[in-house]
Amino acid sequence: MIDRRNLLKLSAMGLAVPGQALAASKPISPRVKLKKNVVLVCLDLGMYAGNHREGGASCKYMTEYFSEFKDDMTFLQGISEPGMGGGHEVQPATFTGMRYDHRSHYPERQFISLDQRLASGSIQETRNKLLYHQVNKGDFVSWNQFAQPMPPTRGLNAFHEQVFSKTDLNKDKAYIKRERDILETLARNLRRYWKGSPQEVDLKASVAYQIEVLNEREKWLKVKKPYLKKGFAENAEASPLPSCHHNYQLVYDALEQEQTKLAVLQFGGGLTRNLEGITHGYHTLSHHGGYPERIYELEIIDNKVLGGLRDFVRKLKEGGLLDDTIVLFHSGMADASAHSNKNGAAFLFGGGFKHQNYLKCSVDEKGKEVKYTSSQLFSSVLKQSGFSNITFNGNKDVVPVLFGA
Template sequence: GVQGGHFAVHTFLTGVKAQEARGLPDGGISLDQRAAEHVGSQTRFPVLNVGSPDGLHGGCQISWTRTGTRVPPIPGPRELYRALFIEDDAEARRQAMERLRLRASILDAVRDESRALQRRLSQADSKKLDEYFDAIRDVETQLSLSRKWQNVPKPKPPFPEPQNQGLAKDLPMMYDLIALALQTDSTRVATLEVGGSFVARDIGIQQGYHNLSHHGHLPEKIKLLVQIERYQVEQFSRFLDKLKSLEDPRGGTLLEHTMVLFGSGMGNGNSHRNDNLPIVLAGGGFRHGEHRAYPSDPHHKVPLCKLYVSMLRQFGIDTDRFGPVTGTLPNWEVTG
């Protein structure tokens, strides 16, 4: 498994460190971005990444492109609400289209110059340039989608614009907005990272979240840490209830058609271990209702990426690998 304490947490959805991903077929792409490649062209937002850009070790860093570029998150409910529901006026749309045209022209010029340069490069440098071309293609795809949706009306705002109050207080609203994004088919893929900017004081706990995670086995610290994590799990449970209450156009509930993954890239914050991770998977057509404990000894560990392969296949992607791992999670059944 991946090790590295806080810095290995950034590999939660990739399964591999950036410097080790270069030789892999899909690079260091994260699970959300891989899923978005499959369905992203069908919605306004190929993927919604939500979470604080600030905090411990650089803020949210769980979403990555094939070329190893971090995807910055939408920082709060106000910005997410505006992206989902607030229309630009005619002048703002005109300026946006002009920016798209200018970016496309710049990309054309960069591509032409890069191709001329490629003929004079060594094999190693040529490979790096290929990665650069991949990044250009990613931007071109984004430009194409932006043009496509520029004049398509957004859903009507369901309630007044929320204000940002800090990650801890904002958590219920961000879950609600993600549920609305899925319900309105504004996106089919989303991430929400609760990182180091979670202020425990905002839920009545007077010690810092990070400090409590290094509890040193002190009961008084563990008690407070449990309160924080109970709050976070309660908001996740509330999100599942919300999805279960919403009808899906294909029949059944939105939860039945949505795979919801909840977990952490660190199994033990006190010792900075990145194995034995706590993972919950709900919805999405899998047969649930059991707790599985996998071997923890080094010779029989089960990589989390095997679950990701199972999820991608359930999402309609014909693949037998993700990151450095091949094969699905054994005995993982789907309903019907």
């Protein structure tokens, strides 16, 4: 068996979870060189449903925020994932297509988020293989192939520190050495007390994967890290939404200066701090119950998040990066007021897709179900990024019209 000391160390790193929480081992496909940058943006409790469920291409979000990107985006109206159900359990499943508590029902499927599928299946080409940044604290939305939540960088200052601050190479090397020593000790104990149980098989694969990640990180320590002076006031940390343009800007700077090819930008709870015109908490506003004053305040939050997204996409286009960058906005909740995941919205920008501007995913003109699902959308991102194995959450199909079919 694994000795207690090393099990505790592993748990502290987020590697050890109860046996039943470990996903079934899957063969690891050859890793690819990403053809595109990928930026995923999510709002934990979603937007006000009335503004994206009605009006199609003429809905408020399209006319007030994204009308300038007619040829560079696709609004996927009514997109969702069958079988997800509702409730707050769908929030961490924004980019997985499956709820964490449902994964045992589908042993043939891998519980992993889109960002981690891209990261684990690709070759590291930049210092940061993936930037997972929470503008403010929220549920985990990034999950590796062992159904383990990945730790985010929380807060504006910490994000800047991660990407552009001056670094202590000796400290970084010592950290990697310490983590590798822990993992190698665990691997030795696994070999020593090996029984061949499914949990041990999964744990062995997890340890090997984490060691590989550390080895790749160590290679990039030899490359000089660019330094970018902070362009925001220290009190911006206390105002996450009024200052969120800085978070978008740091993602842009990281792409432009080739510090990453993958990024997740998440807007979680606590969004109403220091936001003018807001008198309720974010959770109360998202569960508005139809009260006009709450809907009005919820739209203020949407305005900040989507306004920042618009400016980010605009900057990518002006900087010549949009065709090489897939930007996807998606949320676990389609209508938080009803605790529903059905008939949500996704905004897909750039990336060289055959964009449709508007695509109805739930029913066609004759009233028949079409159901382009979130998993099909995620498989489409994998295909456009250069993956040959595009299976995601058991789905092997893409959204065909995004490729001209």
